[in-house]
Amino acid sequence: xxxxxxxxxxxxxxxxxxxxxxxxxxxxxxxxxxxxxxxxxxxxxxxxxxxxxxxxxxxxxxxxxxxxxxxxxxxxxxxxxxxxxxxxxxxxxxxxxxxxxxxxxxxxxxxxxxxxxxxxxxxxxxxxxxxxxxxxxxxxxxxxxxxxxxxxxxxxxxxxxxxxxxxxxxxxxxxxxxxxxxxxxxxxxxxxxxxxxxxxxxxxxxxxxxxxxxxxxxxxxxxxxxxxxxxxxxxxxxxxxxxxxxxxxxxxxxxxxxxxxxxxxxxxxxxxxxxxxxxxxxxxxxxxxxxxxxxxxxxxxxxxxxxxxxxxxxxxxxxxxxxxxxxxxxxxxxxxxxxxxxxxxxxxxxxx
Ligand code: MRU
Numbered sequence: 001x002x003x004x005x006x007x008x009x010x011x012x013x014x015x016x017x018x019x020x021x022x023x024x025x026x027x028x029x030x031x032x033x034x035x036x037x038x039x040x041x042x043x044x045x046x047x048x049x050x051x052x053x054x055x056x057x058x059x060x061x062x063x064x065x066x067x068x069x070x071x072x073x074x075x076x077x078x079x080x081x082x083x084x085x086x087x088x089x090x091x092x093x094x095x096x097x098x099x100x101x102x103x104x105x106x107x108x109x110x111x112x113x114x115x116x117x118x119x120x121x122x123x124x125x126x127x128x129x130x131x132x133x134x135x136x137x138x139x140x141x142x143x144x145x146x147x148x149x150x151x152x153x154x155x156x157x158x159x160x161x162x163x164x165x166x167x168x169x170x171x172x173x174x175x176x177x178x179x180x181x182x183x184x185x186x187x188x189x190x191x192x193x194x195x196x197x198x199x200x201x202x203x204x205x206x207x208x209x210x211x212x213x214x215x216x217x218x219x220x221x222x223x224x225x226x227x228x229x230x231x232x233x234x235x236x237x238x239x240x241x242x243x244x245x246x247x248x249x250x251x252x253x254x255x256x257x258x259x260x261x262x263x264x265x266x267x268x269x270x271x272x273x274x275x276x277x278x279x280x281x282x283x284x285x286x287x288x289x290x291x292x293x294x295x296x297x298x299x300x301x302x303x304x305x306x307x308x309x310x311x312x313x314x315x316x317x318x319x320x321x322x323x324x325x326x327x328x329x330x331x332x333x334x335x336x337x338x339x340x341x342x343x344x345x346x347x348x349x350x351x352x
Contacts, residue, residue: 007127015167017044035060039054047240058102091243098277101125101129133171133277134171143335144336158235190216191218201253236268237259239270248330258320293318299315
C-alpha cells in the first residue's frame with residue numbers, strides 16, 4: 001500500500017505531493033521549521049497526515065537538543081515548537097489533536113528528566129500515533145463496507161472528492177479506505193473521482209492512488225458531479241473531513257458542501273469517513289470552524305501558468321462546511337454514527 005511518509009531516527013521523509021503524479025520525489029527533513037514549511041506549502045496534506053507529520057516534527061526537534069541537557073532546558077522551546085506548528089494550517093483539527101497528544105506525553109516529565117528520555121518518549125509517542133492512525137483507517141474501511149449490508153445491488157458506484165486516501169493519512173485512507181474495503185470485498189463497480197479544483201488533489205492524488213492499486217475509476221470535473229447524479233450513475237458518496245463539530249457539521253475540501261446539496265436533491269446517501277481525532281467536541285457547530293483561505297494564484301494559475309487576466313480578484317477558500325442535516329452518516333473507527341448526531345457525539349467525548 002502507498003505511503004506518504006516514513007520516519008527513521010530523527011529523519012522524516014515525505015513524498016512531495018505537489019509533484020505527484022509526474023514525479024515521485026522524496027524529501028528528507030531534519031528540522032521542525034523545515035517540516036512546518038512543508039505543511040504550509042502542501043508537500044504533505046490531508047488532515048490525519050498533517051497530524052502525524054507534526055508529531056514527528058516535535059520528535060525531531062526534541063532529538064536535536066543535546067542529550068546532556070534536561071527537560072528544564074527544553075520545555076519552553078517545546079511550547080514554541082508547538083506554537084509554530086499550530087500556525088501552519090488552521091482548519092484540520094487533527095494537527096491540534098497531535099500537538100495536544102504530544103503535550104500530554106510530556107506532562108510526566110520532571111525538570112530534571114534527561115533530554116535523552118524526553119526525546120525518546122516523544123519519538124515513541126509519535127510512532128505510536130502514526131501506527132494508530134493506520135489501524136484506525138483500516139477499521140473505518142470495514143465499518144464503511146458494512147453500510148452495503150442493506151444494499152441489494154451486488155456492485156456499487158461511488159463518488160469521492162479531494163484525496164482522503166493513503167497520501168492523506170498514515171496509510172489506507174478514510175473515504176478512500178472505505179473504497180478500498182468495498183473493492184477488496186468484490187462489491188465495487190467504479191469510483192468517480194472529482195478533480196477537486198483548485199489544487200487538484202482528486203486528479204493528481206486520488207487518481208494516482210486508484211491507478212496504482214488497479215481500482216476502477218473515472219476522473220470527472222467537479223462541476224460534472226450533479227450531471228452523473230442525475231443520470232443515476234452514483235449509489236453512494238464518501239468524503240473525508242478536516243473538522244467535525246458537536247452537531248455533526250463537517251468541514252472538508254471546498255466543493256464538498258455543493259456535493260452534499262446535490263446528493264440530497266437526488267436521494268443519494270452522503271457519508272463522511274473520519275477518525276475520532278477529526279471531531280472537535282469543543283465547538284457546537286460549523287459556524288465556529290476557521291476556514292483557511294489560500295493564495296489566489298491557486299485559482300488564477302494552473303501549474304504556474306496564468307489562466308485568468310492579470311490582476312483579477314480571486315478568492316480561494318480551501319474548505320467549506322457541510323451542514324449535518326445533509327449527512328447520512330459519519331463512519332468512524334468505532335462504527336457508523338447516524339443522525340441525530342449531537343447526543344451520540346456528546347456521549348463519545350463526555351470524558352475528554
Ligand atoms: O487541503 P488538503 O489537501 O489538506 O485537504 C484535504 C481534505 O480536505 C481531505 O478530504 C481531508 O483532510 C480528509 S483526509 C483523510
